[in-house]
Structure formats: C-alpha cells, structure tokens
Amino acid sequence: ALLIGVAVGGLVALVAWTLRTHGTQGRLLFPYIAAWNILWVVGLNALRVPLRPLMVGLAACAVVFPLALIAPAYAVPAPLDTLPNTAVPTSIRWGSTVELVGYEVAETTARKGDFVEVTLYWRPRRPTERPLSLYVHLVGPGGIVGQTDTYLGAGMRTTTQWQRGIIYPDTYRIRIDQPIPPGTHPLRLEAGWYRSWEQARLTAYGSDGEVVSGLSLTIGELVGE
Numbered sequence: 001a002l003l004i005g006v007a008v009g010g011l012v013a014l015v016a017w018t019l020r021t022h023g024t025q026g027r028l029l030f031p032y033i034a035a036w037n038i039l040w041v042v043g044l045n046a047l048r049v050p051l052r053p054l055m056v057g058l059a060a061c062a063v064v065f066p067l068a069l070i071a072p073a074y075a076v077p078a079p080l081d082t083l084p085n086t087a088v089p090t091s092i093r094w095g096s097t098v099e100l101v102g103y104e105v106a107e108t109t110a111r112k113g114d115f116v117e118v119t120l121y122w123r124p125r126r127p128t129e130r131p132l133s134l135y136v137h138l139v140g141p142g143g144i145v146g147q148t149d150t151y152l153g154a155g156m157r158t159t160t161q162w163q164r165g166i167i168y169p170d171t172y173r174i175r176i177d178q179p180i181p182p183g184t185h186p187l188r189l190e191a192g193w194y195r196s197w198e199q200a201r202l203t204a205y206g207s208d209g210e211v212v213s214g215l216s217l218t219i220g221e222l223v224g225e
Contacts, residue, residue, distance in 0.1 A: 080166070081166070083121055083167060098122055120172070130195070140176075140187060
C-alpha cells in the first residue's frame with residue numbers, strides 16, 4: 001500500500017506541476033522509480049513471467065536507446081561559416097553581444113494546438129560572463145499565444161561558451177497553447193535576449209543603428225474557431 005501510494009502520488013504531483021507551467025519534464029518522476037520497480041517485479045513474479053529474458057531485453061534497451069534515440073534528439077546543429085541560401089538575411093544586434101543575421105520560418109496558418117517551427121541564425125560578437133536567456137514569442141490578437149524561453153542550443157551552447165564570428169543555427173518548435181478568437185488574425189514572431197537573473201531585456205538595434213524591439217515580423221495567420 002505504501003509503494004502504491006508513492007507511485008500514484010508521483011503521478012498526481014506531475015499532473016499538478018504540468019497544469020501550472022508552460023512545460024513538463026518526465027525526469028520529475030525519477031524519485032518514484034524505486035517504488036514502481038518493486039511493484040513491477042512483484043507483479044511479474046505473481047504472474048510467473050520469466051524474468052531473465054525480460055531483464056536481458058531491458059539491458060539491451062538501456063544500451064541502444066541513449067545512442068539511437070536520445071543522442072540524436074539532443075544533437076546541436078553544427079556551426080556555419082556563412083548563412084545558407086534558404087535563410088532570409090537580417091541584421092539585428094544586441095549591443096556588443098550577439099547579432100541575428102538571418103531566419104527561416106515557413107508562411108503558416110495555425111490553430112490552437114499546432115506547432116510553429118522557426119530557425120534563427122545567431123552570430124556572437126563576444127562571449128558573456130553569465131549565460132543570457134532567449135525568448136521567442138508567437139503573438140496573436142490578444143497577446144502571446146505560444147512561447148519558449150531557453151538558452152542557445154537548449155542549454156548546450158550558452159552565451160558563455162560561444163565563439164565570436166561563427167554563425168550558430170538554432171531551431172525552436174513553439175506550440176500555440178492559448179485560445180484564438182473566432183476568425184483569422186495575423187500571427188507575429190518576436191524574439192530577443194534578456195538577463196534572467198534580473199529580468200532585464202537587452203537593448204536591440206537595427207541595421208541603421210536605431211533602437212528596435214528585437215526580431216518582430218508577421219509569419220502567417222491564426223485561425224480561431
């Protein structure tokens with residue numbers, strides 16, 4: 001009964017966390033694995049399931065899955081020397097820190113629950129002492145309808161590590177998770193950098209040296225139903 005309570009309590013806690021945040025993490029269930037493993041073995045033993053072949057299969061999965069599934073999912077795109085022909089050139093810089101030299105986003109029509117994929121091409125001007133955070137927002141008629149806040153390369157290429165002059169492509173899949181009013185509305189993309197430890201956005205400048213809000217462009221339409 002205690003083990004079942006721990007296992008079920010973990011699931012309830014994960015659901016409660018997910019309902020209160022923009023994302024969730026399966027690793028939040030790691031503290032409850034011990035309870036599940038014991039219950040699993042007891043159940044299989046009661047059903048007289050042969051455990052040795054099962055354990056061999058699980059061991060094989062433990063070796064293969066990290067190499068065949070997990071590593072490719074977290075692979076970071078290789079740095080580039082030049083902007084690819086498929087990207088739209090642009091020039092927005094955040095002080096002496098980083099410059100956005102291009103972007104790729106397909107013209108899209110999206111509804112609630114859809115994902116919008118965006119690739120941004122960053123060229124560092126210098127590394128930073130502390131890692132800066134990036135925001136990418138999808139904006140509809142009533143405000144932000146989808147967003148991601150992250151480090152470059154999902155944390156594997158923070159601004160403290162990057163090399164000056166190299167172009168780093170970074171792709172983001174953003175889910176539209178807010179209700180859309182009936183009809184069609186412009187869908188805008190906004191992106192910029194900020195210091196997470198003080199919640200202060202970095203000032204962005206356009207190619208003419210004027211202060212801008214960062215990357216801001218219409219990329220398609222939102223459809224409300």
